[in-house]
Amino acid sequence: MMEAFKHLIDTLSKPTILVSFTFIIFFFVFPPTDWFDKWHRRLKFDGLWSVKSFWIITALLVGFFVFGLGDSDFRSIMLKPDNVPIAGLIFLVFFFTWLSMNQAYNNDKLVEAGQPVDEQYDAPNDKILVWPDLVYIELITIILFSAFMLVWSIGLPAPLEEPANPSESPNPAKAPWYFLGLQEMLVYFDPWMAGVVLPSLIIVGLMAIPYLDNVKEGSGYYSFKDRKLSIAIFMFGWLVLWNLLIVIGTVLRGPNWNFFGPFEYWDSHKIEALTNINLSEFIYVKWMSSGLPGNILIREIWGMVLVLGYFMILPPLLAKTWLKNLFDRLGVARYSLFIVLILAALTLPIKMYLRWMFNLKYIISIPEYFFNF
Amino acid sequence: MSEKKGLLKRLAEGQVWTSIFRGGGVPKSRRQRMMVILNSVFLHLHPVRLPKHAVKLKFTWCMGGLSFFLFLILTISGILLMFYYRPTIEYAYVDIIDLAEQVPFGIMREIHRWGAHAMVITVWLHMFRVFMTGSYKPPREFNWAVGVILLLLTLLLSFTGYLLPWDQLAIWAITVGSNMARATPFLGSEGPGAALLAIGDINFVTMASDVRFALIGGRFLGEATLLRFYVLHCIGLPFIIMIFMAVHFWRIRKDGGISTPM
Numbered sequence: 299m300m301e302a303f304k305h306l307i308d309t310l311s312k313p314t315i316l317v318s319f320t321f322i323i324f325f326f327v328f329p330p331t332d333w334f335d336k337w338h339r340r341l342k343f344d345g346l347w348s349v350k351s352f353w354i355i356t357a358l359l360v361g362f363f364v365f366g367l368g369d370s371d372f373r374s375i376m377l378k379p380d381n382v383p384i385a386g387l388i389f390l391v392f393f394f395t396w397l398s399m400n401q402a403y404n405n406d407k408l409v410e411a412g413q414p415v416d417e418q419y420d421a422p423n424d425k426i427l428v429w430p431d432l433v434y435i436e437l438i439t440i441i442l443f444s445a446f447m448l449v450w451s452i453g454l455p456a457p458l459e460e461p462a463n464p465s466e467s468p469n470p471a472k473a474p475w476y477f478l479g480l481q482e483m484l485v486y487f488d489p490w491m492a493g494v495v496l497p498s499l500i501i502v503g504l505m506a507i508p509y510l511d512n513v514k515e516g517s518g519y520y521s522f523k524d525r526k527l528s529i530a531i532f533m534f535g536w537l538v539l540w541n542l543l544i545v546i547g548t549v550l551r552g553p554n555w556n557f558f559g560p561f562e563y564w565d566s567h568k569i570e571a572l573t574n575i576n577l578s579e580f581i582y583v584k585w586m587s588s589g590l591p592g593n594i595l596i597r598e599i600w601g602m603v604l605v606l607g608y609f610m611i612l613p614p615l616l617a618k619t620w621l622k623n624l625f626d627r628l629g630v631a632r633y634s635l636f637i638v639l640i641l642a643a644l645t646l647p648i649k650m651y652l653r654w655m656f657n658l659k660y661i662i663s664i665p666e667y668f669f670n671f
Numbered sequence: 672m673s674e675k676k677g678l679l680k681r682l683a684e685g686q687v688w689t690s691i692f693r694g695g696g697v698p699k700s701r702r703q704r705m706m707v708i709l710n711s712v713f714l715h716l717h718p719v720r721l722p723k724h725a726v727k728l729k730f731t732w733c734m735g736g737l738s739f740f741l742f743l744i745l746t747i748s749g750i751l752l753m754f755y756y757r758p759t760i761e762y763a764y765v766d767i768i769d770l771a772e773q774v775p776f777g778i779m780r781e782i783h784r785w786g787a788h789a790m791v792i793t794v795w796l797h798m799f800r801v802f803m804t805g806s807y808k809p810p811r812e813f814n815w816a817v818g819v820i821l822l823l824l825t826l827l828l829s830f831t832g833y834l835l836p837w838d839q840l841a842i843w844a845i846t847v848g849s850n851m852a853r854a855t856p857f858l859g860s861e862g863p864g865a866a867l868l869a870i871g872d873i874n875f876v877t878m879a880s881d882v883r884f885a886l887i888g889g890r891f892l893g894e895a896t897l898l899r900f901y902v903l904h905c906i907g908l909p910f911i912i913m914i915f916m917a918v919h920f921w922r923i924r925k926d927g928g929i930s931t932p933m
Binding site for chain 2: 380383386387390391394395397398401402414415416417418419424425426427428429430431432433435436439440443444447448450451452454455456457458459460461462463464466467468471472473474475476477480481488489490492493494495501504505507508509511514515516517518519520521525529532536664666667668669670
């Protein structure tokens with residue numbers, strides 16, 4: 299019974315299933331448009347942010363951890379000292395997502411009823427003095443947090459492994475946990491994308507948010523309804539593409555960066571037969587049954603056309619069709635930056651599925667110039 | 672009623688106390704409470720008055736303040752660690768062992784390490800809160816961008832510190848991280864476009880001149896890497912992050928304080 303449950307969890311946490319499930323359900327939980335919002339309410343997902351749901355989900359999470367800690371494989375990965383912050387992160391991210399969405403939905407109801415939002419205040423009258431009203435909160439927070447840090451530091455020694463030995467690499471060799479989302483991307487991208495271009499785009503994209511999101515509503519208070527699109531996009535990036543990938547990279551990736559369920563033993567001899575092939579090999583070898591052409595340009599022209607089309611043709615096409623309203627609202631400059639960032643972010647899920655379904659490695663592969671995409 | 676004053680009260684009205692805390696005494700009147708903030712170099716990071724929702728924990732989550740507090744904890748514990756730690760391959764690892772075994776009440780490294788992890792999380796959650804309250808909207812766009820840079824610097828500080836214990840965990844994590852630099856377009860020896868920067872057979876971007884070489888001070892992780900990361904971790908990045916923090920805090924006030932419904 300227990301074993302069957304563990305096996306079920308192991309199966310469900312395979313990236314193909316876990317990520318697909320998340321992708322499908324995500325936009326019904328955080329609806330970006332009115333159509334999704336309609337289904338969001340029909341499927342009763344708006345009940346997720348009630349106090350009752352909070353306790354149910356917390357109980358489930360805690361229950362899962364307590365149950366999991368009884369398993370030696372789960373224990374060894376979760377209680378590895380440097381992974382402890384991840385366990386904290388899972389709870390904190392859930393708690394604060396719930397807390398913000400709960401307040402957002404409350405405020406949405408107030409706005410709908412024509413009442414002022416929770417944070418509304420009557421400008422000069424509702425002001426309070428920093429001394430003592432804020433200063434004592436800060437003092438208590440500092441004291442409690444210091445106590446927490448002391449207990450944590452006394453209770454859990456900082457990790458220290460064997461002295462550095464450049465000739466003996468551990469398997470798997472992992473980056474610090476906060477970069478494991480990037481390391482997970484290495485499965486699907488070459489290092490120049492996963493380690494350099496995409497992280498730079500994350501930084502640029504984050505900084506661009508205030509300049510791209512020109513919705514006036516929802517400034518200075520929690521809200522969802524007026525900001526559906528921007529919140530759904532941010533949540534997708536933050537919860538799925540960042541935090542979920544970190545959890546996958548930390549907990550579910552073992553020796554040789556193979557996938558292991560949370561209750562699975564990290565067997566370094568686990569073999570995953572996988573021969574990934576490039577788009578050019580698909581076209582010339584599999585479909586045309588001829589050899590790869592010697593000329594790089596002829597060999598890679600199909601991939602280049604695809605990628606150029608994706609980044610150059612798709613944006614204006616979308617602007618004329620699905621995203622017409624958005625295009626009208628944003629204008630040319632904002633829309634161009636927005637769509638390029640979104641399309642760049644979407645290359646990750648796209649490449650995930652191309653890999654899982656067709657074992658596709660690279661769309662453009664020019665190893666001669668270290669250019670693989 | 673007795674006119675006799677207690678010791679504390681006499682102290683609070685004495686010359687020494689009033690010279691340090693201008694105005695003296697316990698701030699009770701409205702005016703005194705305002706002056707406390709205005710007269711203190713530390714407290715005057717705050718405004719004198721706030722909208723009432725701004726002190727509600729469920730609104731602010733305290734995450735920005737905690738991030739700053741953790742930065743202070745990390746600075747202080749980091750300075751203490753520097754007394755004991757020598758950034759050379761010969762000593763780094765044994766100094767870390769000594770920190771736990773020889774130094775009385777040796778939890779400074781624990782505080783530093785766990786504090787660093789905690790700071791990464793508090794900075795993320797601070798960003799999340801600011802996003803969810805729409806506080807990046809005008810006039811706070813620029814301060815959001817400064818915040819993103821602070822987030823990046825926090826991660827870089829944590830990353831450079833990761834190498835210093837010089838154990839297996841450290842060098843292999845940094846190996847994984849720094850190998851990516853090799854693939855930087857044009858600037859890395861195995862990055863796309865690097866081969867174009869050549870005259871005839873002579874490449875300009877090689878293993879001994881690319882951006883990874885600049886980062887780790889050699890072709891492989893070694894003495895120079897440790898020193899480089901140490902200097903970046905203890906001097907370089909803190910120096911930069913303090914400049915951005917100053918701008919960040921200043922702009923909060925200048926952009927109208929904590930965000931309020933508009």
